[in-house]
Amino acid sequence: MADTTIDVRQAQFDDTEDIDRTEVRSYWQLARQRFVHHRLAVAGAITLVALIVLSLVVPAIAGDTLRVSASRSFAPPEIFNDEGDMTLAILGYSRTGYNIFGVLMAATGTSLMIGFAAVLIIVIIGVSVGSVAGFAGGWVDNVLMRVVDIALALPGLFIIIAFVAFWGASIWSIIIAIGITGWTLAARLVRAEFLSLREADYVQAARALGASPRRIIMRHMLPPAFAPIIVAASLGVADSVVLEAALSFLGFGISADQASLGTLLNVAFEYLNREPYLVLFPSIVLVLIVLAANFLGDGMRDALDPRQRVEER
Amino acid sequence: MTASARSGGPLLEIKGLKTHFFTQDGTVKAVDGVTFEIGHGQTLGVVGESGCGKSITSLSVMRLIERPGKIVAGEILLNGDDLLTASDEEVREIRGDQVSMIFQEPMTSLNPVFTCGEQISEAVQQHTSASSREGMDRAIEMLGVVGIPDAKRRAHEYPHQLSGGMRQRVMIAMALSTDPDLLIADEPTTALDVTIQAQILEVMRDLRQKNRMAIMLITHDLGVVAEMADEVVVMYSGKVVERGDVRTIFGNPHHPYTKGLLSSIPRLDERVERLEVIKGTVPSPYNLPTGCLFKRRCPYRMPICDVAPPYQVVGEEHASRCWLTPAGEAPDVGADASGEEAERAGELLTVEPR
């Protein structure tokens, strides 16, 4: 009865065998495939992961050698010390006797943590503001965008400096300061994505099916909006790390007794005449972080939002 | 008058054209052995659906194919000169001068930062010794010829100030300003409303008559072909599957694809209860069938269709790429023939150059 109709109907179309030839691949699986193709992006991802791992592992292993000690002044590079303990002092020791590599990795860890944490705050505020503005439209959008305009008009750098001066030069005050001054780009990106998605046919279809606004946002609008967010976030990490380094270098960031790439540069600058190489190492790490984050961001963007380009063999 | 016109030869001859795209996922044979010609002052309709290769054919004629595409074989003779062996310099001179092209989307074909008059004038100055003032005069003249009212004022306007129909007229004016022998129109009215389409087609009819201009009209709209073309070429998956005079193609089509296409479109003047259907879908270029490319969808399929069918003559000035005889029956060599026997029979029947 119904089955013969369906068989006849399917025969009329008879066009789905091509599909069986390929494996089932979801959008995210395809994105991952595209990402993996992008060699620089993969290199960037590996570099960042390596830095994170090193920043956690090396200071733990180096242990005591992170502190100054006159007896180790200018000691040569080593992996194990005389007692046979692992120190990983592969860059040797400074004039004041601390494990250069160990301190470098500890500083990297601090800088990366500040970078990621600040970006997290940026994403939370930015996505909230942007999605509400983009979804609601009308006067809500207008008001929120004026708030963004005001936030942009205020001089971010000075606000951060003032914030840190007021709340003390701790890691958390820097994180929060960078976070609350840097969310405007993310908000605009999300808003733009939401505004265009509101008109997308599949969003309209979901509304026509009776889906609640919450479901529409969570299921249909946020996932595509994440593409620009992830890209902005990876670039944002680089920005935040450099910002912290600059502030700490100038003495406006975290205090010099805590190791971050910026404070290392601050100290190294003072000793430029006697130990010029001390400037080199934090700078190299900073460059690595920025390059890696940029390549990663590029790769993410191409993976999540590909332009249909026919790749040449 | 050109040499070929004097001798009575065709204006444009395309012989065995093959344009392939070399991609990561495989080679796409977008145009795979296409042969046809256009006579002086004649309008040839090139019909087909997406993926048939009609646009790529026209871009190949204009030598506008870019990587990863490449013209890998064939000849394109314009007035007897092979465009494919000509130097870049020579091709640039020919483009816009002897052969002009108009595209589907007038908004993206016109440069938004120049006025319409400037763009037409540029084309004129490129190919003649005209000065910029003379070029502008010619531009205003052409805008009038294509029926744009108040041409002098319009010439100083920018594309975004004009409607879609107007922009398409500007494109036609630009294409015709150098008095080309051949106009290639790639879906010129598809993006336009139907009443505007009627206006544009009327302009084209007027101009081809006045200038004795040949037109290669590429479209998927059979109605437009019926109204405008003298001869028709039907393309499918990169090959020509049928060619003939417009009345023959519409009144007595031979190839099952052409037949299927004609009977599946809803007609304004007739009403049927149920439309005929061509089952299945266009094959993926990465997964083409062996033998006849249409066989999976063909209601007349025979075992011999696993061997590539000959491009045979089925009537006066009428050819079709199919195993069926002109009368529509199984071929003499037998519907079950295969392998060498079938190939030999095919070679005897085919009129296409290898």
Next chain:
Amino acid sequence: MTDQTTIAPATEEAGTQTSGGQTSAQRTAARGGVEGAPLLEVSDLVKHFDIRGGLLGVSKLGAVRAVDGVSFTVKEGETLGLVGESGCGKTTLGKVILRLIPPTSGTVTFEGKPLFDLNARQLKAARRDIQVVFQDPYASLNPRMSVGEIVGEGLFVHGMSNKHERESAVRELLKRVGLNQQHIHRYPHEFSGGQRQRIGIARALALRPKFIVCDEPVSALDVSIQSQVLNLLSDLQDEFELTYLFIAHNLAVVRHLSSRVGVMYLGKLVELADADQLYQNPKHPYTKALLSAIPIPDPTVRRERIVLKGDLPSPANPPSGCRFHTRCPMAQEICKTDEPPLRDVGGGHMSACHFAEDVTPLQARRSA
């Protein structure tokens, strides 16, 4: 709540492959429905889009009068075709009826209930009866969802929380639109345009609606695929007892499916009649020009050619009086000042023209 798992065909009629030579009225009667019972009534519907500018973007500079007072009724079981060119408002009209865009004024009544007065809960329930098929097969499916999730979303939203129930319902729907139900876990990018459109149709059918707005459902498809989808829509109409509002710009396509057709121009309905009547005996000069402009795929037919002069005026600034007067070959003085109402010019054939009676049918003849 009705049982969603078995989508059994409505009557024995569904067992037959074709609809034979029956008219839409006969088919509806065979189903036990009453054709003629109004299902959807649109009354004086207006939709203006404000053009804003000035400081802070608040001042209203003008309005795009996309739909400017349209009234019609769609009867149960019929297909009402709606045609027109760019800027005529047909797509906007469809979206307002679906309550995807808020109206400016006017009413739409569905089964006697005024759609614009419904609260959120009532609206959600009403949405089960009114569904939509969109034009663009590439934009109408969420690329991040599998086919099963897309087609089953409606079921989920309306309470079918059991995953297995949904899956079997979806499989059934996929079969009914001619797709291989084993592809339920695949993603839209693997399918062709025609197949995606069928997925969209399956999605629309999931909630067993009574009324479907088809917004240019075949315009983006290849010619040889269009007939497949049109036949499918026709078959499904019988199987599921559907009523269609079929919006398109291709008059030949509209004619094929519709029992009645309305022609829109610049936000107004200018003619509304039985499909055959409209095509053979148009009573509005715009309709006649439209019919004449469409190329017929038959080189032997020679028709009266009416080429309109000028461009389509902007809906933000429509002409005074009869909106068509600037391009109308029959325009007189009165047309510039008095807007003609949509009136009955004989046998239910409605036309908005002062001189409707003078419009002659399009001449056509076959040459050898």
